[in-house]
Amino acid sequence: MDYPGTGVKQPEVSIDLNGFYSSNFEQFEHPDQSSNAPNSGSISSPTGQISAQAYRRTNAGAAGKFMENSGFGWLLEVNEEDSDQIPLLEELDIDLTDIYYKIRCVLLPLPYFRMKLNIVRESPDFWGPLAVVLAFAILSLYGQFGVVSWIITIWFCGGFMVYFIARALGGDVGYSQVLGIVGYCLIPLVVTSLITPLFSSFRLLSNGLGMFGTIWSVYSAGTLLCVDELQAKKPLVVYPVFLLYIYFYSLYSGV
Known part of the structure; x- marks a missing residue:
């Protein structure tokens, strides 16, 4: 696009859902390697991973959802940490x-x-x-x-x-x-x-x-x-x- 009276050609600007970006393809194809700053208009894409607790709640069924809604969801929680089971004789020091x-x-x-x-x-x-x-x-x-x-x-x-x-x-x-x-x-x-x-x-x-x-x-x-x-x-x-x-x-x- 040319501004009248200036004789200077400015790069075209387009609008995208992720924000504004320059259509100067030469700068886009050869970015400055020394700059490590991320693009300000970029949005990170979801990884597709959900927590194990949310997965259990999703697959809990009707009874599980009812307990979640009633405030008793803590009964469905499972300790995911692997706790070492001590033998009974060792626990009693025998x-x-x-x-x-x-x-x-x-x-x-x-x-x-x-x-x-x-x-x-x-x-x-x-x-x-x-x-x-x-x-x-x-x-x-x-x-x-x-x-x-x-x-x-x-x-x-x-x-x-x-x-x-x-x-x-x-x-x-x-x-x-x-x-x-x-x-x-x-x-x-x-x-x-x-x-x-x-x-x-x-x-x-x-x-x-x-x-x-x-x-x-x-x-x-x-x-x-x-x-x-x-x-x-x-x-x-x-x-x-x-x-x-x-x-x-x-x-x-x-x-």
């Missing part, structure tokens, strides 16, 4: 391999077997001793489950008494350690309780098996409890442990 090794330490406390006996004292747990105490209670009471709580109470109170005596004698042990050792060391009594009914007709033999299991439990508990500070005072620690296991055996035998 290590079956560790419990099995501790049971072997209690059943084989002699130095000949070269077991790491200190692991029972230095790595105490709760579920292993509790299972042993419950097993002994069930064997002792023959279905009288109402008295199981009394056996567990004796375990807690007797363990505290042994802990108090060991601490008074200068032993560096904790209550959880003593509770675990007392619970685990009921295993010999559980073993003998399973064998004793086979010799019920021989009362002398069955009582002998019961006393053997009690002495076995006392020896295992004394070996595990008596740390370096208590080696010289071992009889003072073993005596209350012996009375505790005698009481446990009397609960089983009914004496």
